[in-house]
Amino acid sequence: MDVWSSLMDGFATALTPMNLLFAVIGVLLGTAVGVLPGLGPAMTVALLLPVTAALEPTSAFIMFAGIYYGGMFGGSTTSILLNTPGESSSVVTAIEGNKMAKAGRAAQALATAAIGSFIAGTIGTALLAVFAPIVVQFAVSLGAPSYFAIMILALLAVTAVLGSSRLRGFASLALGLAIGLVGIDSVTGQRRLTFGQPLLVDGLDIVVVAVAIFAVGEALWVAAHLRRTPLHVIPVGRPWMGKKDWQRSWKPWLRGTAFGFPFGALPAGGAEIPTFLSYVTEKRLSKHPEEFGKGAIEGVAGPEAANNAAAAGTLTPMLALGLPTNATAAVMLAAFTSYGIQPGPQLFSSQGPLVWALIASLFIGNFLLLLINLPLAPVWAKLLQLPRPYLYAGILFFATLGAYSVNLQAFDLVILLVLGALGFMMRRFGLPVLPLILGVILGPRIEGQLRKTLQLSAGDPAGLFSEPIAIVVYIIVAIILAWPFIYKLIRRNRPMPATVIPGNSGATVPREAGGVSHGSHRADGTADGDGDG
Amino acid sequence: MSSLATGLKGRAELGVALLLGAVGVLVFLDANGLVTPYSQSDPVGPKTVPFIVSGLLIICAILLAINVLRGGKGEAEGGEDVDLAHSADWKTVLPLAGAFILNILLIDWAGWVISGTVLFWGSVLALGSRRYIRDGLISVALALLTFYGFYLGLGIALPAGLLEGIL
Numbered sequence: 001m002d003v004w005s006s007l008m009d010g011f012a013t014a015l016t017p018m019n020l021l022f023a024v025i026g027v028l029l030g031t032a033v034g035v036l037p038g039l040g041p042a043m044t045v046a047l048l049l050p051v052t053a054a055l056e057p058t059s060a061f062i063m064f065a066g067i068y069y070g071g072m073f074g075g076s077t078t079s080i081l082l083n084t085p086g087e088s089s090s091v092v093t094a095i096e097g098n099k100m101a102k103a104g105r106a107a108q109a110l111a112t113a114a115i116g117s118f119i120a121g122t123i124g125t126a127l128l129a130v131f132a133p134i135v136v137q138f139a140v141s142l143g144a145p146s147y148f149a150i151m152i153l154a155l156l157a158v159t160a161v162l163g164s165s166r167l168r169g170f171a172s173l174a175l176g177l178a179i180g181l182v183g184i185d186s187v188t189g190q191r192r193l194t195f196g197q198p199l200l201v202d203g204l205d206i207v208v209v210a211v212a213i214f215a216v217g218e219a220l221w222v223a224a225h226l227r228r229t230p231l232h233v234i235p236v237g238r239p240w241m242g243k244k245d246w247q248r249s250w251k252p253w254l255r256g257t258a259f260g261f262p263f264g265a266l267p268a269g270g271a272e273i274p275t276f277l278s279y280v281t282e283k284r285l286s287k288h289p290e291e292f293g294k295g296a297i298e299g300v301a302g303p304e305a306a307n308n309a310a311a312a313g314t315l316t317p318m319l320a321l322g323l324p325t326n327a328t329a330a331v332m333l334a335a336f337t338s339y340g341i342q343p344g345p346q347l348f349s350s351q352g353p354l355v356w357a358l359i360a361s362l363f364i365g366n367f368l369l370l371l372i373n374l375p376l377a378p379v380w381a382k383l384l385q386l387p388r389p390y391l392y393a394g395i396l397f398f399a400t401l402g403a404y405s406v407n408l409q410a411f412d413l414v415i416l417l418v419l420g421a422l423g424f425m426m427r428r429f430g431l432p433v434l435p436l437i438l439g440v441i442l443g444p445r446i447e448g449q450l451r452k453t454l455q456l457s458a459g460d461p462a463g464l465f466s467e468p469i470a471i472v473v474y475i476i477v478a479i480i481l482a483w484p485f486i487y488k489l490i491r492r493n494r495p496m497p498a499t500v501i502p503g504n505s506g507a508t509v510p511r512e513a514g515g516v517s518h519g520s521h522r523a524d525g526t527a528d529g530d531g532d533g
Numbered sequence: 534m535s536s537l538a539t540g541l542k543g544r545a546e547l548g549v550a551l552l553l554g555a556v557g558v559l560v561f562l563d564a565n566g567l568v569t570p571y572s573q574s575d576p577v578g579p580k581t582v583p584f585i586v587s588g589l590l591i592i593c594a595i596l597l598a599i600n601v602l603r604g605g606k607g608e609a610e611g612g613e614d615v616d617l618a619h620s621a622d623w624k625t626v627l628p629l630a631g632a633f634i635l636n637i638l639l640i641d642w643a644g645w646v647i648s649g650t651v652l653f654w655g656s657v658l659a660l661g662s663r664r665y666i667r668d669g670l671i672s673v674a675l676a677l678l679t680f681y682g683f684y685l686g687l688g689i690a691l692p693a694g695l696l697e698g699i700l
Contacts (some may be wrong), residue, residue: 037612037613038612051687078613156620163604165607167593167596167600168597168607170589171593171597174557174586174589174590174593175553175590178560178587178590180555185579188569188578190569190579192563192567193559193560193563193583216633218612219629220626221610221632222614222615223625223629224621224622224625226614226615227614228616231614310578347627367601387661389657389658389660390657390662392660394675396632396633397675400633400636401649401679401683404640405687405691408691413636413640414637417561417630417637429546430606430607430609431549443582447577449574451577454576457574459576
């Protein structure tokens with residue numbers, strides 16, 4: 001199929017007045033939740049799942065696309081104007097962005113972030129449109145053993161690469177897998193972990209799990225530590241840039257895009273690493289290195305572009321393989337399933353019009369964000385003044401409503417509270433949330449692929465290694481798991497200059513003790529991981 | 534004894550290890566209780582994956598306990614509105630959870646309009662707002678709006694409860 005004509009058909013679908021309206025709603029909603037603390041695009045999509053059940057899937061996904069990109073956009077506004085980034089991907093933006101705002105250049109910081117996001121998002125979406133069908137062509141030839149391996153890779157990579165403690169990542173993943181087990185086993189009809197409770201037989205609704213962990217857990221956690229002194233929001237007018245700002249921004253935008261897309265597209269991508277790399281690169285290449293740390297525009301332009309390009313990249317494995325690597329993509333994947341659409345490489349052939357309308361609406365959403373949000377920046381800044389009791393009471397209110405409306409049973413609200421308490425505990429003790437959500441969503445599908453694989457090989461474990469791709473993927477898995485070992489070996493043999501390992505920066509334990517205990521646990525984590533594979 | 538007490542102080546994270554271990558044992562026992570004859574068409578069976586998951590949970594529990602006893606600590610999550618300088622404020626969290634539980638108890642009997650009002654009003658009060666009347670009006674308005682919005686806009690009939698016939 002020709003990419004260009006499919007994409008044009010997608011535009012034709014996405015540009016009907018009704019779908020355009022959903023795109024606008026999505027973009028506005030996404031920016032609002034991105035700006036507001038405590039809310040994120042993943043949670044918003046989860047909350048909207050029951051509400052959108054009555055809609056055409058295409059319209060719903062056009063709205064989700066707007067929320068996804070809008071959330072990125074709103075996040076940068078918050079980190080520039082408040083200096084307390086809500087998402088880990090906008091941490092780097094806050095470094096220079098907030099300094100610029102304090103120096104009276106908030107308008108320029110917001111402008112370079114917005115235009116950079118637009119350019120990176122557009123290029124990233126174009127790359128998605130080109131590469132996703134290629135990945136699909138490659139992926140349709142893969143069988144169950146390869147899928148099993150690739151999913152294991154995605155789970156392990158997200159768990160082991162992101163976050164500051166691998167051990168806590170694996171703990172979170174294991175909890176998620178356990179939650180995913182609840183309900184009737186699809187092959188034998190056996191009831192697992194239902195404890196004789198008929199309401200658990202259908203399993204835990206992913207909407208309820210996601211809303212509980214993201215919304216209820218977050219609201220309870222913030223309530224326990226609510227900042228009593230209001231944050232200082234830097235006032236801002238309409239964003240604009242002078243000629244000099246343009247000259248200093250356009251190269252960082254392009255370089256940021258080049259960092260962001262590939263990292264997003266990898267099964268362990270995420271936006272943290274590329275934004276960090278982009279920042280370091282811009283600092284090194286800048287003609288004004290002395291401005292870094294005091295509000296250099298390159299330090300906003302590059303990372304923001306990297307962030308948005310990574311967001312587009314993440315959709316490549318999500319659409320082409322059915323493999324989500326961030327929270328919003330995971331919830332969107334759950335949305336496919338709730339519409340009865342099977343995610344995976346068949347998606348492009350079975351749901352071609354929907355997928356291309358979704359991709360087209362990403363272009364449209366990006367454009368709308370630029371068009372709507374440059375003039376609206378002062379309004380978004382006002383949103384930050386919303387009294388916190390209303391904000392968090394509202395989150396609980398809508399979380400309850402969303403979770404209840406799925407099945408209209410009060411029992412779901414009990415689950416919501418229990419898992420909300422789990423979300424609270426995870427935030428308190430530094431267990432990352434993403435591995436849990438991925439475990440819940442991917443766990444049952446991994447089990448399905450495993451059983452299919454061994455069914456084909458009549459129970460012979462060698463069947464797991466029967467496809468070359470599977471073997472390659474297992475080698476990558478082994479390298480990821482053994483990386484701390486290798487890293488230690490390299491360091492022992494060759495004294496390295498004293499560099500701080502990113503990700504370990506927040507360790508509160510004394511440096512030496514921390515190093516020893518981390519090292520030994522990573523080693524043990526490797527051992528148990530091998531046992532799985 | 535006293536050394537044990539001081540050793541445990543500030544190690545609330547051991548509770549996480551305990552929870553992981555307990556869930557692990559639970560998953561194991563549940564899977565072990567399944568009876569399935571070996572089947573040629575499904576050599577993996579419904580037990581294998583639960584066994585692996587329970588193993589992972591128990592290993593994580595043990596490693597986490599060792600890590601915490603050696604002085605390891607999970608980083609509490611920050612955020613725009615989070616001030617980690619003060620310790621957990623249970624005077625806010627518990628009433629908030631109370632409002633939530635009240636909603637669960639009321640929703641099927643009294644209906645969403647009443648229980649939702651209670652939920653929002655209670656939450657706002659728990660979070661420290663002191664404009665009782667204005668908050669109450671906002672709560673009622675929100676509950677009514679969502680009730681009719683869901684009914685008319687989405688065709689989802691939230692329970693009317695005590696107000697059946699009035700709404």
